[in-house]
Amino acid sequence: MSDATPTPTATPERPQLPAQSPPVDPAETAVAGDKAAGAGRLSWWRGDGGDGAKRNLGLIGVLAALIVVGAITKPDLYGDPNWVWNNVLAILQLASVVGVVTVGMTFVIIGGGIDLSVGAIVALAGVWCTTVATQNYGAGGMIFTALLVGICVGLVNGVLISYGRLVPFIATLAMLVAARGLAASISNKQTQVSSSTFINDIAARKVLGIPILVYILGAVVVAGWVLLNRTTFGRRTIAVGGNPEAARLAGINVRRHTMLLYALSGLCCGIAAIMLTSQATSAQAAMANLYELDAIAAAIIGGTLLSGGRGTIVGSLLGVIIFATITNLFAINGLSIEAQNMVKGGIIVAAVLIQQFQFKSVTRLLARNRVTTAT
Amino acid sequence: MALPEDDPATASAEAAAEAPLVEAPADTVAGEVVLRLTDLVKTFPGVRALDGVQLEVRAGEVHCLLGQNGAGKSTLIKVLAGVHQPDSGLVEWRGEPISFANPQAAMRAGIATIYQELDLVEDLSVAENAFLGHEYRRFGFIRRGSMARHTRQILGRLGHGEIPPGRMVRSLPAAGKQIVSMARALSHEARLIIMDEPSAVLAHDEVGNLFRIIRELTAQGIAVIYISHRLEEIREIGDRVTVLKDGRTTAANLPARDTPTRDLVSRMTGRTIEYVFPDHPTDDTAGAELLQVEGLTRTGEFADVSLTVRAGEIVGIAGLVGSGRSELLETIYGARLAEAGTVRMDGKVLRPGVGAAVRAGMGMAPEERKSQALLLGEPIYRNVTLATFGRYARLGFTDAAKERAEADRIAETLELRPRDVDRPVRTLSGGNQQKVVVGRWLLGGTKLLLLDEPTRGVDVGARAELYQVIRSLAAQGVGVLLVSSEVPEVLGLADRVLVMREGRVVREAAAGELDENTVLDLVMAGSLMEGAPA
Ligand SMILES: Nc1ncnc2c1ncn2[C@@H]1O[C@H](COP(=O)(O)OP(=O)(O)OP(=O)(O)O)[C@@H](O)[C@H]1O
Ligand SMILES: [Mg+2]
Numbered sequence A: 001m002s003d004a005t006p007t008p009t010a011t012p013e014r015p016q017l018p019a020q021s022p023p024v025d026p027a028e029t030a031v032a033g034d035k036a037a038g039a040g041r042l043s044w045w046r047g048d049g050g051d052g053a054k055r056n057l058g059l060i061g062v063l064a065a066l067i068v069v070g071a072i073t074k075p076d077l078y079g080d081p082n083w084v085w086n087n088v089l090a091i092l093q094l095a096s097v098v099g100v101v102t103v104g105m106t107f108v109i110i111g112g113g114i115d116l117s118v119g120a121i122v123a124l125a126g127v128w129c130t131t132v133a134t135q136n137y138g139a140g141g142m143i144f145t146a147l148l149v150g151i152c153v154g155l156v157n158g159v160l161i162s163y164g165r166l167v168p169f170i171a172t173l174a175m176l177v178a179a180r181g182l183a184a185s186i187s188n189k190q191t192q193v194s195s196s197t198f199i200n201d202i203a204a205r206k207v208l209g210i211p212i213l214v215y216i217l218g219a220v221v222v223a224g225w226v227l228l229n230r231t232t233f234g235r236r237t238i239a240v241g242g243n244p245e246a247a248r249l250a251g252i253n254v255r256r257h258t259m260l261l262y263a264l265s266g267l268c269c270g271i272a273a274i275m276l277t278s279q280a281t282s283a284q285a286a287m288a289n290l291y292e293l294d295a296i297a298a299a300i301i302g303g304t305l306l307s308g309g310r311g312t313i314v315g316s317l318l319g320v321i322i323f324a325t326i327t328n329l330f331a332i333n334g335l336s337i338e339a340q341n342m343v344k345g346g347i348i349v350a351a352v353l354i355q356q357f358q359f360k361s362v363t364r365l366l367a368r369n370r371v372t373t374a375t
Numbered sequence B: 001m002a003l004p005e006d007d008p009a010t011a012s013a014e015a016a017a018e019a020p021l022v023e024a025p026a027d028t029v030a031g032e033v034v035l036r037l038t039d040l041v042k043t044f045p046g047v048r049a050l051d052g053v054q055l056e057v058r059a060g061e062v063h064c065l066l067g068q069n070g071a072g073k074s075t076l077i078k079v080l081a082g083v084h085q086p087d088s089g090l091v092e093w094r095g096e097p098i099s100f101a102n103p104q105a106a107m108r109a110g111i112a113t114i115y116q117e118l119d120l121v122e123d124l125s126v127a128e129n130a131f132l133g134h135e136y137r138r139f140g141f142i143r144r145g146s147m148a149r150h151t152r153q154i155l156g157r158l159g160h161g162e163i164p165p166g167r168m169v170r171s172l173p174a175a176g177k178q179i180v181s182m183a184r185a186l187s188h189e190a191r192l193i194i195m196d197e198p199s200a201v202l203a204h205d206e207v208g209n210l211f212r213i214i215r216e217l218t219a220q221g222i223a224v225i226y227i228s229h230r231l232e233e234i235r236e237i238g239d240r241v242t243v244l245k246d247g248r249t250t251a252a253n254l255p256a257r258d259t260p261t262r263d264l265v266s267r268m269t270g271r272t273i274e275y276v277f278p279d280h281p282t283d284d285t286a287g288a289e290l291l292q293v294e295g296l297t298r299t300g301e302f303a304d305v306s307l308t309v310r311a312g313e314i315v316g317i318a319g320l321v322g323s324g325r326s327e328l329l330e331t332i333y334g335a336r337l338a339e340a341g342t343v344r345m346d347g348k349v350l351r352p353g354v355g356a357a358v359r360a361g362m363g364m365a366p367e368e369r370k371s372q373a374l375l376l377g378e379p380i381y382r383n384v385t386l387a388t389f390g391r392y393a394r395l396g397f398t399d400a401a402k403e404r405a406e407a408d409r410i411a412e413t414l415e416l417r418p419r420d421v422d423r424p425v426r427t428l429s430g431g432n433q434q435k436v437v438v439g440r441w442l443l444g445g446t447k448l449l450l451l452d453e454p455t456r457g458v459d460v461g462a463r464a465e466l467y468q469v470i471r472s473l474a475a476q477g478v479g480v481l482l483v484s485s486e487v488p489e490v491l492g493l494a495d496r497v498l499v500m501r502e503g504r505v506v507r508e509a510a511a512g513e514l515d516e517n518t519v520l521d522l523v524m525a526g527s528l529m530e531g532a533p534a
Helices: A026-033 A035-045 A053-073 A081-110 A118-129 A138-162 A168-187 A197-204 A212-230 A232-242 A244-249 A254-280 A291-301 A313-332 A337-374 B008-018 B073-080 B103-109 B126-130 B144-157 B174-186 B204-219 B231-237 B261-269 B325-332 B354-359 B380-384 B400-413 B430-442 B460-475 B487-493 B516-523
Strands: B033-044 B047-058 B062-067 B088-093 B111-114 B192-196 B223-227 B240-245 B248-255 B289-298 B302-310 B314-318 B340-345 B362-365 B448-452 B479-484 B496-501 B504-510
Touching: A053 A313, A053 A337, A081 A118, A081 A212, A081 A232, A081 A254, A081 A291, A081 A313, A118 A138, A118 A168, A118 A254, A118 A291, A138 A168, A138 A197, A138 A254, A197 A212, A197 A254, A212 A232, A212 A254, A212 A313, A232 A244, A232 A254, A244 A254, A291 A313, A291 A337, A313 A337, B033 B073, B047 B062, B047 B073, B047 B088, B047 B223, B047 B240, B062 B073, B062 B231, B062 B261, B073 B111, B073 B192, B073 B223, B103 B111, B111 B174, B126 B144, B126 B174, B144 B174, B174 B192, B174 B204, B204 B223, B204 B231, B223 B231, B240 B261, B248 B261, B261 B460, B289 B325, B289 B479, B302 B325, B302 B340, B302 B479, B302 B496, B302 B504, B314 B325, B314 B460, B314 B487, B314 B516, B325 B362, B325 B448, B325 B479, B354 B362, B362 B430, B380 B400, B380 B430, B400 B430, B430 B460, B448 B460, B460 B479, B460 B487, B479 B487, B487 B516, B496 B516
Parallel strands: B047 B248, B062 B223, B062 B240, B111 B192, B192 B223, B314 B479, B314 B496, B362 B448, B448 B479
Antiparallel strands: B033 B047, B033 B088, B240 B248, B289 B302, B289 B340, B496 B504
């Protein structure tokens, strides 16, 4: 490109034009000058994929639409800034537990897998950490137990999938059934009340006016974002999910990494178990029911490719928040759960359609414009 | 994506006024014009892939398209095949302006295409792939019998009657897949067959076969558009040549046989490139033995292979596709488990697994770029550093700035275009993707390079650069084990050559002691289907 300097040759030739003849977009010329700076600016909005930023804009659009719907249906409530702030906090608190699970799920899906057992792991970790024996060790013991159970069950998933070569769908489906069964037998199908005030306070307390659960969600999201975007672990995750064979031939230990991904998902479930136990001040084998579906749906809405290799934490977070907002919207309008579920289904489809549509249509419009100016 | 600053129409008109298109007298070909393209323009976000292309193809001719990597050849044929829609410009097909809304429309009109990247469905049979989209049907049921019969007949015509029509495509070696996609093109009643680098995965004798078929087709008045980076092939099979540069036609309808190579290259690149191999070092500079392979065996792939590579030495392996070369390389690299034999690096036996090989300093550029090497949706720089990002990382945190800088350096040496390393690899042309695959291991820190068809699809200019880079790495003490279907490449680049046939090394000699014909004779007894599991 840069070396397309005119060279005298024996044959008549077209005059040498600059390599990228008429510049197609202004940013492209920046690349020729200051590569690093120009490239950084370019990749943020560029329409040809790779970056999730533009998809996230679509999600924010969906969110805005939901808020507008809320404002139209309940103008009196939305006129009160105090209520709005509290409602935002309520939505975030509602999103917090599933949000934590979704971060783990996002890693697993980007890494080319799926984890159907998250809800069951949350239940098992919740039940295990609220047994009388565990509660004797106090809040520290309970937290430790929940995290350890989560990681261990995740590791079992991971070993079965990466070394036992089970299909992720099957392995985690089996784990879903088994972990719930184990939780039921440990708890004797009873609800186990948490007597630790420290644990129970997590959901009840606010710091600086914001619930602690929201801080936990924030911490997990930030940690997840850094892990995915700034560390070798995240890079390997994308490589393993995007093209396992290429990752293997580049020297990445694909199996070990796959195993670690499920352990990470298990860890997130452990954290979620503490949060949920704290919210209910108790745990039981049926808790966190169908969380796997919420988490998967949120990740997919957030632009995570179900076949692996692509996805963003921010997108997943937005997905979870969109779901929580819908639930909230229905609650303040006093509508039934059934209606809510039907709308949720519709929203999933609509969100994905909107994301696919927006930038394609923009580029198509531009292209059409160009044709008309050219002719 | 802002609108272009210049109106493209006036821009190209100006250019045309300043230097009229070179056009040779077209008396060499008699047939009527079947296809004419005028001022074709196609843009992708940020790239003007076609920027005023002129092309004229006549019935019964082999029209060659030449151009550097990224010049727009594949984009052009995708427009003809209905995959892409042009932004502006005129396509005239058999005298009438036409635009193909989709690939089916182009096929119905009589244009069949063999794409640069294989587009077969791996889990369907050979016959199902050949007739994909236009199966023989009766009352909605597929007529397997007649499809299989017809497929067998086409394969026979292609000189590969031994490929069973019922065989799953997944189980075929790369060259076999290429045959199937040719069979697919022939299964249509096409008036124009477009071949985008069909010879890139074919061995020498297969190319001969391909040319025989092309001659049969043109004798029936079918037109062929042929794309290749190998000028010898264009001289042998082509009638006329159209040269593209940066999405424009820089020369049209040159006689394929008599146009001097220098002219072709300068029209393609805008400069003169000496297409030669770097000099071999005059004295023996190779160091200690780096790689020692003893008695390596995998049943059905290769048997009892022993070889050594010294530091600073380039060892070439010549052999047909299916002679076990790629499998051997992958086994040395630990990607396949050896049944017998040992691999030593620096005298130490390697544990199985790619990880151990990479830690010991090996790097391999695999044969199939898409399935084995690239993360298509990821940016170029991340693909270049896929094997090394851990090395630039600190405490597990990646250093994207450093990675970009390293990738940029590689992009510059290998003439990657566009040079923007943040672009997803998917949007690169085939040859440029190949440069990314090879570039990955040129970053330094590699002691032994295993290169499997490193120049597949790479244009003349970049190829010369790549040879230089490989040679200079060797001069720095890196050992290189090179597999290539192009015998001149093996002979020109390597210091020592091993010839493989049917999974065994049949000859080992210094490169200077062998010539092309000797190697070809040694290599020939193999056949395509060997090496594939039954
Ligand atoms: N889908 C796409 N999106 C964006 N840019 C693209 C896309 N496809 C091709 N390009 C760009 O268009 C230009 C022409 O690419 P094309 O594949 O036609 O080159 P080519 O002449 O076939 O090269 P090669 O010899 O390497 O196969 C390149 O700069 C490439 O990066
Ligand atoms: Mg191409």
